[in-house]
Amino acid sequence: MARANPPRRYVLTEEQRHMYASEKLMNFRWIAKILATYSPYTLSSKDFASEEIQTYLSEIGQFAEVTYSAIPTQFIFANLTTLMEPSFPLEGYHCFRDAVLVSAFIGETAHLPGFVSYRPQTKQLIVAFSGTATAMQALYDVRALQHRHRSGRGRVHSGFWKLYKGIKSLALDGIRKGLTEHDVAELVITGHSMGGTVSQFLLLDILRDEKLVPVGSIPIKLVVFGAPRSGTAGLVKYWKELLAERRKKYGETSIVEYSVKTYNDGVPSLPPQALGYRHYAESPFYFVHGRLYQVPPASREYALFHVTPDLEDENILPDHPRGGHNYYNGRDMEKFARRILWLDKAMKMEGDGDWKERYRAQVAKHSKSK
Known part of the structure; x- marks a missing residue:
């Protein structure tokens, strides 16, 4: 085995220093x-x-990230062309170019948002759940008491389960609508942080009861980023059995799970293993400095990894050298959040011009303050 090296320290550029100073x-x-x-x-x-795989996960990650928008999802999809322009919130989110909104919803518990969209070019039906974005949602995150799962095969994190139950029926309705209205070749369920946990609970229910949604043999892919632990060892064992049953019935590619962790993100360490919780993914992925690695099953519960030096990368400064929970797939979710905030302010302001002009004024104002 190659010798482990301590994490490399990078000298930040002026732009990176500003990026980290702007974190909220x-x-x-x-x-x-x-x-x-x-x-x-x-x-x-x-x-x-x-x-x-890295490209695929990065593309799906765009949908997981946009669920955090404080702007109504309907407005986002109705104005994609403008919002994808340079300096606008969806700059670089190219996978939304052909996306169609199927359903947008807000859960009954803590107003957790999510949406279902369809990509005609890839024939993907994508279900995306937001992670924690409000203090009310955070209160459920810390409710780590165990609740018996209805299968009787294990226990779940009571706070995450409550959030899921509040949005489950809305998500299932959206999936049914998408399967009815579109030619679907793949069902994708995705989320970042707590949204990843809600995604896992939804897939668990779909696998337990095929009558919930008429997905049949359509391939299902679960894609989660920075998800915390949410089930006990017994539930994880049941999860693996359900995946095996679907693969036996419809083939190996009928269900694929992708769980991604990144450097310096502490969320996958929560709740601690000492409380009895475990991760679902047999072989997760680890993203660090622009590279994606697949983790062997024996190390699936670890949140941090040493990597061997790569001579090709010695002179390359990574975009986000400090890592962290909001820097998956080489994107800066902090930037997205700031731009959404500016857009929200622009839409609420009164004055001359339309919201686009007022937004550009917000961008110019904050650019001068750098």
């Missing part, structure tokens, strides 16, 4: 320092995920 969201690096442990296994080039 919780990035959980302090949780990583306190609770996360390094795996004894060192990741190397033989653990690289394929470029195809």
